[in-house]
Amino acid sequence: MxxxxxxxxxxxxxxxxxxxxxxxxxxxxxxxxxxxxxxxxxxxxxxxxxxxxxxxxxxxxxxxxxxxxxxxxxxxxxxxxxxxxxxxxxxxxxxxxxxxxxxxxxxxxxxxxxxxxxxxxxxxxxxxxxxxxxxxxxxxxxxxSEKCCFHVEKHLELLKTKKLLEEAVLHRTKSSVQTDFEHLRRQADDLLLLAARSGDMQLVKEAETVYKQLDAEVNVWSKTATR
Structure with a gap:
C-alpha cells in the first residue's frame, strides 16, 4: 500500500x-x-x-x-x-x-x-x-563562514511570522500587544530583507500581508483601547 x-x-x-x-x-x-x-x-x-x-x-x-x-x-x-x-x-x-x-x-x-x-x-x-x-x-x-541553506532560512522565517501573527491576535486586548506589534513589524522587515537578497517573491507577498494585517490589528487595538 x-x-x-x-x-x-x-x-x-x-x-x-x-x-x-x-x-x-x-x-x-x-x-x-x-x-x-x-x-x-x-x-x-x-x-x-x-x-x-x-x-x-x-x-x-x-x-x-x-x-x-x-x-x-x-x-x-x-x-x-x-x-x-x-x-x-x-x-x-x-x-x-x-x-x-x-x-x-x-x-x-x-x-x-x-x-x-x-x-x-x-x-x-x-x-x-x-x-x-x-x-x-x-x-x-x-x-x-558557510551560510544557512536559503530554503531552510525562508521557511523558518515564514514559520516565525505565522507564530507572531497568531500571538498578536491572541494578545489583542492585553497590555503586551504593542510589544507584539513591534516584533511583527521587525519580522516583516526581515522578510523584505531576505526577499531583496534572494529575489523570492513569496517573501515579498508575505511581508506585504504582514504589514496589512499589522495595520488592521493596530486599528482594532486602538479602538478597543479608547473605549
Missing amino acids: QASIQPIFTWSQERIFAGGTQNVILLIEWKGISGKEESRRQSRKVVAREIELRIWLEAHVTFTECHGCTAEAGEGRSILLRLGKIQSKARKFIALEFSMAAKPAGIHEALWLQWQYKQPPVERIRELPLKKLSLEYSHHTDVL
Missing part, C-alpha cells in the same frame, strides 16, 4: 565545524500523497490523520527549539511531534533547532526519525521506515 505522506528533511548546513558546539536547523516538510484514481476524484481529500513524528537524538545532540508545532518529551533521548492531518497534495513545514557538541572530523549520526499516522478510510495505523540523519563534521575553518 502506498504511503500517504512523503517527508523531506533539509539541514541548514550539510557540514559543521568540529572544534566546538554548533547550532543547526532541520527543516521538515511533508506532502500528502494519494493514489492516482483517488487523486482524480478528490484532490483535497484527507490522506493521513493523527500524524506523529518521533525523533531520537544521539548523545551529542541537544534539542533547543521548535517552530510550527509543539514538541513533547518522549522516552529516553527522544521527542514526539503531533502533526495533525494532511490533505492530498498539501505540503506542510516545521523547523527544529539543535545544538551539536564537538565531535571528531567525519560523518556522524545525529537523529533517528519515525513517522506514524492513521490512513483513511479504515483508519489503519501505518509507519514509515526508520530514517537516519547524519551530519559531516570538519576542521576546515571555511565551514564557519
Whole structure:
C-alpha cells in the first residue's frame, strides 16, 4: 500500500565545524500523497490523520527549539511531534533547532526519525521506515563562514511570522500587544530583507500581508483601547 505522506528533511548546513558546539536547523516538510484514481476524484481529500513524528537524538545532540508545532518529551533521548492531518497534495513545514557538541572530523549520526499516522478510510495505523540523519563534521575553518541553506532560512522565517501573527491576535486586548506589534513589524522587515537578497517573491507577498494585517490589528487595538 502506498504511503500517504512523503517527508523531506533539509539541514541548514550539510557540514559543521568540529572544534566546538554548533547550532543547526532541520527543516521538515511533508506532502500528502494519494493514489492516482483517488487523486482524480478528490484532490483535497484527507490522506493521513493523527500524524506523529518521533525523533531520537544521539548523545551529542541537544534539542533547543521548535517552530510550527509543539514538541513533547518522549522516552529516553527522544521527542514526539503531533502533526495533525494532511490533505492530498498539501505540503506542510516545521523547523527544529539543535545544538551539536564537538565531535571528531567525519560523518556522524545525529537523529533517528519515525513517522506514524492513521490512513483513511479504515483508519489503519501505518509507519514509515526508520530514517537516519547524519551530519559531516570538519576542521576546515571555511565551514564557519558557510551560510544557512536559503530554503531552510525562508521557511523558518515564514514559520516565525505565522507564530507572531497568531500571538498578536491572541494578545489583542492585553497590555503586551504593542510589544507584539513591534516584533511583527521587525519580522516583516526581515522578510523584505531576505526577499531583496534572494529575489523570492513569496517573501515579498508575505511581508506585504504582514504589514496589512499589522495595520488592521493596530486599528482594532486602538479602538478597543479608547473605549
